[in-house]
Amino acid sequence: MAPTDLELVEMARRAAEQAYAPYSGFRVGAAVLTREGDVFTGANVENASYPVSSCAEATVVAYAVAQGNRAIDTVAVACIDARDVEQAYPCGRCRQILAEFDTRRILVSVSDGPWREHTLGELLPHRFRL
Ligand SMILES: [Zn+2]
Numbered sequence: 001m002a003p004t005d006l007e008l009v010e011m012a013r014r015a016a017e018q019a020y021a022p023y024s025g026f027r028v029g030a031a032v033l034t035r036e037g038d039v040f041t042g043a044n045v046e047n048a049s050y051p052v053s054s055c056a057e058a059t060v061v062a063y064a065v066a067q068g069n070r071a072i073d074t075v076a077v078a079c080i081d082a083r084d085v086e087q088a089y090p091c092g093r094c095r096q097i098l099a100e101f102d103t104r105r106i107l108v109s110v111s112d113g114p115w116r117e118h119t120l121g122e123l124l125p126h127r128f129r130l
Contacts (some may be wrong), residue, residue: 012078019043020080028079030056035071040064076107095124
């Protein structure tokens, strides 16, 4: 049975606790629900060479795709160190990554309380396509 939105958000929050974020101090977790109903979690992994870092969304999508998934239903993102949910939104690169796998919904949250729900079109209305 597919997880509820609350369960997916809680998985993202737990995943954030595994983040490696010694430079930004922003621990982010993400939980992906694929169209097939599989769930994967990941966290951000920073690097002393900043551009080498991987966002939580990029980490978990790469893993889900490497397991054979090609379509994402929902991604929950949680930044447990952000005070304001505005600081927890996926970056532009991650929005394009989510677009590649036709992500339907994105849930954005901080460490507790309500989350915001968006469609991919709301966050990336004119995605790059080939
Ligand atoms: Zn990102």
